[in-house]
Amino acid sequence: MISLQDFLNEKMCEGQITNHNLSKLSGISYNTISNIRTGKSSPSFENAVNLIHAMGYRLVIKK
Numbered sequence: 001m002i003s004l005q006d007f008l009n010e011k012m013c014e015g016q017i018t019n020h021n022l023s024k025l026s027g028i029s030y031n032t033i034s035n036i037r038t039g040k041s042s043p044s045f046e047n048a049v050n051l052i053h054a055m056g057y058r059l060v061i062k063k
Contacts, residue, residue, distance in 0.1 A: 004036065004043060004048050004051065004052075005036060005037060005038075005039055007052075008022075008033070008036065008037050008051065009037055011055060012037070016055065017055055019033050019034055019037070022051065022054055022055065025054035025055075026047075026050045026051050026053075026054035027050065028047055028050060028051060032047070033051070036051075
């Protein structure tokens with residue numbers, strides 16, 4: 001399992017997306033995304049889902 005922080009950092013290091021583009025696509029502020037990436041804050045479930053979808057992925061929850 002990977003944290004959202006690690007997932008975002010990994011995809012951004014791969015050059016798939018920038019904070020600025022992710023902010024535009026997700027509707028989440030640049031500062032909020034930056035705080036999540038640096039571990040200064042944790043996203044709400046809604047923001048986590050929005051970020052994942054904005055990057056072209058889907059969230060799957062399994063029991």
